[in-house]
Amino acid sequence: MAWTGPMEDRLAIRELYDSYADAASRADRAAWLGCYTKDARWKTHYFDLTGIDAIAQQYDAIGGDVTDTLVHTQVFSIEVDGDSATCRALQIESLLYANGATYELAGLYEDELVREGGQWLFKYRNYLVKREKAPDVGL
Numbered sequence: 381m382a383w384t385g386p387m388e389d390r391l392a393i394r395e396l397y398d399s400y401a402d403a404a405s406r407a408d409r410a411a412w413l414g415c416y417t418k419d420a421r422w423k424t425h426y427f428d429l430t431g432i433d434a435i436a437q438q439y440d441a442i443g444g445d446v447t448d449t450l451v452h453t454q455v456f457s458i459e460v461d462g463d464s465a466t467c468r469a470l471q472i473e474s475l476l477y478a479n480g481a482t483y484e485l486a487g488l489y490e491d492e493l494v495r496e497g498g499q500w501l502f503k504y505r506n507y508l509v510k511r512e513k514a515p516d517v518g519l
Contacts, residue, residue, distance in 0.1 A: 382457045382458075382459045383457060383459075384459045385459060385460020385461065385465065386460060389458075389460045389495075389500070390458045390460060392499075392500050393455075393460070393465055393467060393493060393500050394455055394458070396415060396493070396500045396501070396502070397453045397455055397467075398453070399411065399415060400412065400415045400451075400453065401451040401453045401471075404449055404451040404473075405449055405450055405451050407443060407446070407449055409439060409440075409443075413432060413435065413436055413439065415502055416432055416435060416501060416503075417496060417501045417502065417503050418431070418432045419431060419432075419503075420432060420501070420502055420503055420505070421503070421504045421505070422435050422438070422502075422507075423505065423506045423507065424507040424509070425508075425509050442475075445477050445478050446476065447476050447477065447478050448475075448476040449474070449475050449476070450473065451471065451472070452471070452473075453469050453470065453471050453472075453489075454469060454470040455467060455468075455469045456469055456470065456488075463495040464492065464493065464494050464495070464503075465492070465493040465494075466490075466492055466493075467489075467490075467491045467493060468488060468489065468491070469488070469489045470486065470487070470488055470489075471486070471487060471488075471489055472485070472486045473485045477515065481515035482513075482515065483513070483515055484511070484512070484513040485509065485513075485514075486510045487507050487508055487512075488507070488508045488510060489506065489507055490505075490506045491505050491506070492504040
């Protein structure tokens with residue numbers, strides 16, 4: 381368990397995770413994308429994307445037939461070093477599709493963050509799936 385760096389930075393980073401989960405749960409595309417740097421990389425067991433445009437396209441593809449989303453994050457560690465930080469967080473997601481099917485996913489994010497213009501943002505997100513229950517909805 382690592383918790384290093386100024387408390388105000390650690391609080392701002394926790395608020396980034398909470399804002400990310402809130403935006404995802406409200407399907408607020410702009411707010412969700414606003415959590416990433418323009419050149420961010422997002423890697424999962426399904427894809428490895430670089431750049432905000434590619435991430436935005438994947439967001440649209442994932443959410444196309446989703447009618448409701450619940451996202452919860454639990455931050456496990458934050459290590460701040462100047463204007464960069466490394467973090468680990470659990471994310472639990474539940475997506476409800478128009479046909480009534482649900483997609484349940486839980487995994488660990490190993491993240492690299494940077495501070496840009498006074499704001500903490502995701503620079504690199506590496507997702508390690510822990511549990512997955514996917515319906516046949518063309519993922």
